[in-house]
Amino acid sequence: MRCWRMCAWVLAGLLCAKIASAQAGVYGLFTGANLDSSGVPATKIFGPTFGIYADFSTPVVKFGGDVRGALLTRSGVHNYYGVTGPRLEVDLPVFSLKPYAEALAGGGESISKLDPRAALHIDYELLAGVDRKFTSLLEWRVLEFSYTSNIGGGGSLQTKALSSGLVVHIP
DSSP states (O other), X not given: OHHHHHHHHHHHHHHHHHHHTOEEEEEEEEEEEEEEETTEEEEEEEEEEEEEEEEOOOSSEEEEEEXXXXXEEETTXXXXXXXXXXXXXXXXXXXXXXXXXXXXXXXXXXXXXXXXXXXXXXXXXXEEEEEEESSSSEEEEXXXXXXXXXXXXXXXXXXXXXXXXXXXXXX
């Protein structure tokens, strides 16, 4: 019985060490997007996207989570939202590239040309991108494409966006 207890403690220690070695980063991006609402031509909106993510440290394929917010606006039309969810990343050290994909959910507020009153909504966001590693602390988020759909509020809104910016790793 002592052997099983010892094995359990060793396994727990290894798992805790693996969790403690998670790689985290904060990022700031500039985002340009098309806000599409039912029956109205697309509106181009721009603004910052910012967030924080953490990945469990494994050799090539990394799994983690992301929390992000966006403040996209132009000419009285805006889409502000915050989302969170799982993240999957592949580290390709030979090319210094790290492609990733995420599926996020959350909520926000928008004003569209169709309905100029602020409307709260539930969001889901699907995105994919690639980071280019400069140093152990700094990466360039070369390009990120995201598709966000807003459900509820003043109707259905879809946002297709391209972003680029910097990622700073938390040691």
